[in-house]
Amino acid sequence: xxxxSQQIPLEHxxxxxxxxxxxxxxxxxTRRNAVLILMxxxxxxxxxxxxxxxxxxxxxxxxxxxxxxxxxxITIAAAEVGLALAIILRIFRNRGTANVDEVNALKW
Amino acid sequence: MxxxxxxxxxxxxxxxxxxxxxxxxxxxxxxxxxxxxxxxAVAGIYILxxxxxLALVQVLIYAGAITVLLLFGLMLTRVDDLEExxxxxxxxxxxxASALLMGLLITTVATSDxxxxxxxxxxxxxxxxxxxxxxxxxxxxxxxxxxVLLIALVGAIVxxxxxxxxxxxxx
Amino acid sequence: MNMSDAWVLPLLPAxxxxxxxxxxxxxxxxxxxxxxxxxxxxxxxxxPIIADFTAALALEGEAFAGVANSIQWMEVPGHLELxxxxxxxxxxxxxxxxxxxxxxxxxxxxxxxxxxxxxxGWYYAVISLxxxxxxxxxxxxxxxxxxxxxxxxxxxxxxxxGHYSHLRSAAEASKKAFITTRLGDVGLLIAIILLWRxxxxxxxxDIIAAAQAGEVGREILTASVVLLFLGAMGKSAQFPFHVWLxxxxxxxxxxSALIHAATMxxxxxxxxxxxxxxxxxxxxxxxxxxxxxxxxxxxxxxxGLVMTDxxxxxxxxxxxxxxxxxxxxxxGSPAAAMLYLFTHAFFKALLFLGAGSVxxxxxxxxxxxxxxxxxxxxxxxxxxxxxxxSMAGLPFLAGFWAKDEILVxxxxxxxxxxxxxxxxxxxxxxxxxxxxxxxLGEPxxxxxxxxxxxxxxxxxxxxxxxxxxxxxxxxxxxxQVGRAMGFPGGIGDVIYLHxxxxxxxxxxxxxGSIALVATGLGAGWYAWVIRPELPASIMARLQPVHALFAxxxxxxxxxxxxxxxxxxxxxxxxxxxxRNVVNDTGIDGAAYSTGFAAYVMKFQQTxxxxxxxxxxxxxxxxxxxxxFFKA
Numbered sequence: 001x002x003x004x005s006q007q008i009p010l011e012h013x014x015x016x017x018x019x020x021x022x023x024x025x026x027x028x029x030t031r032r033n034a035v036l037i038l039m040x041x042x043x044x045x046x047x048x049x050x051x052x053x054x055x056x057x058x059x060x061x062x063x064x065x066x067x068x069x070x071x072x073x074i075t076i077a078a079a080e081v082g083l084a085l086a087i088i089l090r091i092f093r094n095r096g097t098a099n100v101d102e103v104n105a106l107k108w
Numbered sequence: 109m110x111x112x113x114x115x116x117x118x119x120x121x122x123x124x125x126x127x128x129x130x131x132x133x134x135x136x137x138x139x140x141x142x143x144x145x146x147x148x149a150v151a152g153i154y155i156l157x158x159x160x161x162l163a164l165v166q167v168l169i170y171a172g173a174i175t176v177l178l179l180f181g182l183m184l185t186r187v188d189d190l191e192e193x194x195x196x197x198x199x200x201x202x203x204x205a206s207a208l209l210m211g212l213l214i215t216t217v218a219t220s221d222x223x224x225x226x227x228x229x230x231x232x233x234x235x236x237x238x239x240x241x242x243x244x245x246x247x248x249x250x251x252x253x254x255x256v257l258l259i260a261l262v263g264a265i266v267x268x269x270x271x272x273x274x275x276x277x278x279x
Numbered sequence: 280m281n282m283s284d285a286w287v288l289p290l291l292p293a294x295x296x297x298x299x300x301x302x303x304x305x306x307x308x309x310x311x312x313x314x315x316x317x318x319x320x321x322x323x324x325x326x327p328i329i330a331d332f333t334a335a336l337a338l339e340g341e342a343f344a345g346v347a348n349s350i351q352w353m354e355v356p357g358h359l360e361l362x363x364x365x366x367x368x369x370x371x372x373x374x375x376x377x378x379x380x381x382x383x384x385x386x387x388x389x390x391x392x393x394x395x396x397x398x399x400g401w402y403y404a405v406i407s408l409x410x411x412x413x414x415x416x417x418x419x420x421x422x423x424x425x426x427x428x429x430x431x432x433x434x435x436x437x438x439x440x441g442h443y444s445h446l447r448s449a450a451e452a453s454k455k456a457f458i459t460t461r462l463g464d465v466g467l468l469i470a471i472i473l474l475w476r477x478x479x480x481x482x483x484x485d486i487i488a489a490a491q492a493g494e495v496g497r498e499i500l501t502a503s504v505v506l507l508f509l510g511a512m513g514k515s516a517q518f519p520f521h522v523w524l525x526x527x528x529x530x531x532x533x534x535s536a537l538i539h540a541a542t543m544x545x546x547x548x549x550x551x552x553x554x555x556x557x558x559x560x561x562x563x564x565x566x567x568x569x570x571x572x573x574x575x576x577x578x579x580x581x582x583g584l585v586m587t588d589x590x591x592x593x594x595x596x597x598x599x600x601x602x603x604x605x606x607x608x609x610x611g612s613p614a615a616a617m618l619y620l621f622t623h624a625f626f627k628a629l630l631f632l633g634a635g636s637v638x639x640x641x642x643x644x645x646x647x648x649x650x651x652x653x654x655x656x657x658x659x660x661x662x663x664x665x666x667x668x669s670m671a672g673l674p675f676l677a678g679f680w681a682k683d684e685i686l687v688x689x690x691x692x693x694x695x696x697x698x699x700x701x702x703x704x705x706x707x708x709x710x711x712x713x714x715x716x717x718x719l720g721e722p723x724x725x726x727x728x729x730x731x732x733x734x735x736x737x738x739x740x741x742x743x744x745x746x747x748x749x750x751x752x753x754x755x756x757x758x759q760v761g762r763a764m765g766f767p768g769g770i771g772d773v774i775y776l777h778x779x780x781x782x783x784x785x786x787x788x789x790x791g792s793i794a795l796v797a798t799g800l801g802a803g804w805y806a807w808v809i810r811p812e813l814p815a816s817i818m819a820r821l822q823p824v825h826a827l828f829a830x831x832x833x834x835x836x837x838x839x840x841x842x843x844x845x846x847x848x849x850x851x852x853x854x855x856x857x858r859n860v861v862n863d864t865g866i867d868g869a870a871y872s873t874g875f876a877a878y879v880m881k882f883q884q885t886x887x888x889x890x891x892x893x894x895x896x897x898x899x900x901x902x903x904x905x906x907f908f909k910a
Contacts, residue, residue, distance in 0.1 A: 007110045008156065014217040016120045016153070020127050020146075022210035027131030029202035029893050030195050035181040036136060039143045042174065043127050046150045049162075057157045059223045061231030067238065068246055070162050074169055075253045079260035081174050085181040086264035098185035100888040101196055107886025196889050205896050212903055 013054035021047035032099040034088045038081060049073050116156055123149035136182050140175060147171040158232040280327035282335070282367040283348035285418055288324060288375070289428075291317045293411035299404035309400030314407045315386050321414065322379040332372055344368065347420045347484070366420030366484065370552055373617050374417035377624040380748075381541040382410045384741040388632055389533045391737035392639055402442060402531070409435035413542050417549060421481040422471040425550075429467065429514070432543045433460050439538060440530040452529040459523040463513020467550075470506035473499055487556045504561045507554055508568065515547025515601050518575040522835055524598060528590040532635030535590060540597050540631050541624035548604045548620055552613040559611065569609025573698045576602030578832065580705040584712070585818075585828040589634045589644050592713045596670050597627055599706055603685055606695060612688035619685060622677035622752050626669040629745035633663030636734050636742065637717060641727040646713065651722035655731040658739055660718040662746040667714045669749050671707040672796045679792075680753035686792055687785045700795060707799025708806075715807040 020043055027040025049070040056066025092098045126149055129142025147170045154163035196202075242250060280287075295317035299310045306313065336343050349364020386406060393402055412431035419425040434457075441453030475481055477499050478489040490500060511517070516524035527539050538544070551558065551568060558564035576599055583595030600623045607616035636659040637652060638644045653660045669676035682703075689696040722728030733739060754760050806813050818825045827833070 007112050008116050010222050011217055012116060012120075013153070013157070014222075015214055016123065018210055018213035018217060019124055020150075022206045022213065023124070023127040023131055025209055025896055026202055026206035027127075029205065029889055029896060030131065030199040032196050032889075033136060033182075033185075035178055035185060036130075036139055038181070039130050039139060039178055042143065042170070042178075043130055043146060046147065046170070050150060050153055053154060053157050053159050053162060057159065057230040061233070064233050064238070064241070067159055067162060067233060068242060070159075071165065071242070072249065072253055074165055076256065078169060078174060079257050081177055082264045083260045083267075085177060086267040088181060089184055090267050092185040103888070104886030106888070106891070107884050198889060198893055202889075202893055202896075205893060205900060209896065209900050209903075212900060212907060216907060 010054060010058045013050055017047045017050040017054070019047075020044075020050070032101055034091070034098045034100050035085070037100065038084050038088075042077060042081070045073055045077050112156070116153075119149050119152040119156065122146075123153065136186075137179070140179050140182060143178070144171050144175050147175065158230050161233075161235055161238055280324055281331050282328055282346040283365070285328055285367050285371075285375075286348065286365045288321050288379075289411045289414040289418065291320050291324075291411075292407040292414070296404050296408040296411060299400060299407060303400035303404055306400075309403070311386075311390060311399070311403045314403040315383070315390075317407060318379065318382050318386055318410055321410070322383045325375050325379050328367065328375065329372060332367065332369075344484075345371070349420055349482075360480075361423055362421055362482065363424055364420040365418040367418065370549065370613075370617060371417050373621050374549055375414070377545075377621060378410065378413050378417065378542050381537055381624055381628045382406075382413075384628065384632070384745060385533045385537040387737055388536075388635070388741040389531075391735045392533055392635055393531060396531075398442065402439075405435050405438045405442075406534075406537070409439070409538060409543070413546075416546060420483060422475070422483060422486075423481050425483070426468060426471055429510070429546065430464065432538075432546065433457065433464065433514070436460075436527070436538050436543055439534040440527045442531050442534065443529070446529065449529040452523075452526040456523040456527045459520050460513040463510045463520060466506035466508075466513075467510025470503040470510065473503040473506070477503075483553065487554070490557050490560055500557065501561050501564075504554075504557050504564050505567070507557070508551065508564075508571075511547030511550045512571060513547070514550070515544050515605070516575075516598055517547070517571050517601065517605060518578055519834065521575060521579065521598050522831070522838065525586075525591050525594045525831070528588070528594050532590065532631055532638060535594070536628040536631030536635070539594065540627035544597065544601060545604070545620050545624070548601065548608065548616060551605070551608050552616055555608060555611070555613055558608075565609050565611060567609075568605050569692070569695055572602045572605030572607075572609050573695055574602070575599075576606060576702050577698060580702040580709070581828050582831055583709040584705060585825055586709075587646050589637065589646055589649070589713060589717060590631070592646075592709060593627070593630050593634055596630070596706065596710065599702065600627065600670070603682070603699070606699060607685045607688055610688050610692055610695065612685070615681070615684040615688045618756065619681040621755075622669075622681040622749070625745050625752055626666045626677055626749040629662060629666035629742065629749055630670065632738075632742055632745065633659055633666060636738055637663075637731075639734055639738065640731040641724075643724065643727050646716040648724045648727055649717045649722075650720045651718070651728055652731055653718045655728065656718075656733050658733055659742065662742040663718070664714055665746045665749050667710040668800075671710040671800060672703060672792060673707075673800070674793055674796075675753070677749045677751075677753035679796075680756045683785075683789055683792060684756060686788050690785070690788065700791070703792060703795040704799030704802065707796045708803040711800050711803025712807050715803065719808060720811070 024040045024042075024044035024047060027043065028037050031037045031040060052066035052069045052073070054066075056064045056070075060066070088098055091103060095103055097103070123146050126142045126144075126146025130139050130146060133139040133142055147166060151163040151166040151171065154160075154166060292314070295310075295314050298313060299306075303310045335346070345366055345368025347364060347366040349362040352361045352363050354360045386403070389402070389406070393399055396402060409432060412428040412435060415424060416428035416432060419428060437453045437457040440456050441449050443449045471481070474486050474490075474495070477495045478486050480486060480489070489495060495503075513520045524539060524544065528535055530539070558568060579595045579598035579602060583592050583599065586592045586595060600619065604616040604619050604623075607613070607619060634644070636656065637649065640656060640659075641649060641652070643649055665676065669678035672679050672682045686696070686699065689699060806817075830836070
């Protein structure tokens with residue numbers, strides 16, 4: 001394990017992660033198309049991954065748990081996208097739309 | 109400003125631009141392409157963090173496979189891309205909430221003490237060490253993750269599989 | 280089988296109850312053999328315990344205070360320790376013999392008597408539960424187990440009185456019995472709690488020791504003794520709680536023999552005998568017991584004189600006997616009381632089973648429909664006669680010896696002595712009356728007489744065995760007999776160890792009591808055999824007195840009036856409060872306001888996912904802000 005100096009403070013990565021995450025939240029809240037909401041969720045997941053990897057690199061290089069976590073996040077994201085798209089397809093077939101605000105079954 | 113820092117700012121700017129494109133683009137396919145840009149930029153961030161393996165996985169799975177899957181999803185659920193139908197009515201409130209969240213997160217980052225080298229010294233993890241850890245120390249979570257994948261696969265097939273009544277209808 | 284293993288005894292019938300209650304209908308003969316097997320095993324196992332007891336007695340003599348064996352059930356350190364355990368001493372041994380033998384006889388008898396009953400299996404299940412609870416009651420070394428079994432026997436009594444549940448009178452009688460005894464049981468419970476609060480233990484021997492050491496405050500001790508006695512009065516049907524016992528005759532006759540003559544109703548006597556040291560500590564405690572006992576004895580003797588239902592007559596004679604036992608306790612002679620209890624169990628069970636035999640044969644239980652059965656049922660007549668004359672106190676039968684012990688113990692107290700003497704001829708008279716009207720004279724209903732016949736062996740064998748015991752058990756009063764049976768110092772020492780009491784024999788008292796009993800019997804013979812028209816004319820002349828006796832001193836009417844005008848009136852107020860305040864305002868009000876709030880709020884739901892997500896994010900931001908600014 002060799003040490004390299006990138007001369008970038010940890011905070012930079014954390015701030016980038018925070019910005020990306022908030023953008024993702026905004027997308028989830030405003031987008032109407034379910035597939036686009038899914039994309040925004042992917043943005044949030046990536047923001048979280050950046051956090052993990054940055055902490056792994058700076059704070060605990062001997063354990064690198066963060067990197068392992070990032071790998072698992074990517075794995076789960078793949079599963080999630082597959083499943084979510086299947087659900088969206090189902091809704092689309094039943095309701096003729098993939099817009100979440102037109103699917104208001106969560107109502108009295 | 110060192111070269112490395114310069115590269116970081118460029119990549120970070122690309123990532124943010126891509127992210128904003130995903131949430132703001134009026135065309136769904138453009139949004140998907142912006143997502144690819146953002147994901148590739150994140151792969152660049154991983155390289156800056158000396159995690160080449162993760163960067164590779166990011167490009168292959170995220171930027172490659174998942175985005176293609178999302179594009180398929182877009183294609184299959186496409187009705188019409190009327191521009192005014194892209195953004196929900198609650199966007200001003202959502203913008204305020206997201207901005208508040210961002211402010212809170214950045215303030216937290218700025219006001220906290222973080223461990224790690226002030227010079228930005230980081231450790232490069234060799235592929236071999238990573239593989240050893242994944243298949244020894246993390247073997248059980250690894251297996252569970254594979255099981256999750258399998259279940260998701262089966263679930264996706266079951267959900268999208270046409271029942272007999274639906275088939276009759278399409279005929 | 281040592282004394283400390285006695286905890287096995289209640290478990291056997293309890294297990295039989297569980298099996299019968301769950302699987303009874305699927306067993307051959309509905310499982311009656313299982314119940315009899317269990318009680319038979321208990322009866323057999325009693326003997327090694329007695330042997331162990333006599334051995335310990337021979338070894339330690341008067342110092343022997345019984346064997347206790349208990350396990351901890353739960354503990355709250357520093358506050359509460361609950362134990363379950365058994366304690367075997369002389370009183371327990373007496374009760375064990377009585378309960379196991381009479382229960383065995385009654386269960387065998389029921390094979391014939393209850394045959395074809397619609398709820399035959401359930402009957403045997405409840406009888407088993409009763410035996411288990413009764414054994415636990417007499418074995419208990421602590422008030423917790425005692426109270427638990429005390430309530431269980433009450434429950435079994437309730438279930439069995441109401442066995443013929445299709446009869447309204449049986450249902451009413453079972454309710455009456457349960458509620459009346461319950462009044463006393465509440466007293467017992469409060470007494471137990473008071474004593475526990477004062478001494479910090481539920482163990483009976485420890486409580487007695489603590490009270491004798493003066494660790495219990497005088498007022499608390501007085502209150503708990505009175506309340507304890509209230510429990511005993513309810514269970515043993517003492518005046519003024521006695522009204523439930525005659526009505527309890529609605530149950531099957533074997534049940535009357537077991538529960539309402541031999542075992543459960545003497546639980547009160549047992550309790551007072553066990554706790555007598557506490558009564559002695561309280562000023563007026565013994566006098567209270569004595570007064571209640573005398574009252575019950577006298578009232579029941581007069582009422583027994585005019586009853587026409589054969590079972591009710593015997594029920595009043597049971598009240599009579601129970602009163603006598605309390606009289607003996609009240610003058611500080613538990614040995615005499617326990618001896619009477621012991622002999623009474625046999626001859627009273629015999630009387631009831633004999634009456635059951637008559638009822639079984641004729642399907643009538645009012646003496647106006649009986650008579651002349653001697654020729655048809657000689658065995659029943661003879662055994663019933665032995666029981667009746669034992670109750671009357673005819674010399675050399677069991678009741679005679681036991682009654683004389685009580686009389687001797689009473690010599691100190693002239694008033695009580697006179698009172699008891701007064702009841703002797705009355706008792707003799709009504710026992711003679713019921714015997715004459717049932718078995719002698721002309722049959723009053725020829726077709727009933729026509730069909731009468733002796734019952735099967737399951738009915739006659741218990742009768743004969745109990746009659747034999749009635750003939751011989753009285754002789755245990757003699758120290759020689761006691762020693763021969765392995766009880767050093769005579770049986771009196773065994774029955775009551777604390778303050779040994781040798782059974783006395785006073786010639787003057789004995790002759791006097793024989794004379795009085797003979798008078799009573801003679802008067803009965805004269806009135807109902809020689810001049811059968813005489814009782815009717817006396818009744819006509821003393822109409823008010825007869826009405827008073829026949830209506831049981833109008834106590835039932837008084838109670839009914841109290842229930843109607845005081846208790847039910849209060850209940851209506853409570854019911855109004857419950858309906859309007861507790862239910863409509865408290866419970867329904869809360870439910871309606873919740874429902875109304877939900878009705879108002881549900882229109883705020885859009886059902887759209889993004890709205891919910893936004894609300895969630897705002898919430899998270901708010902929470903994060905709180906966490907951030909607090910830190």
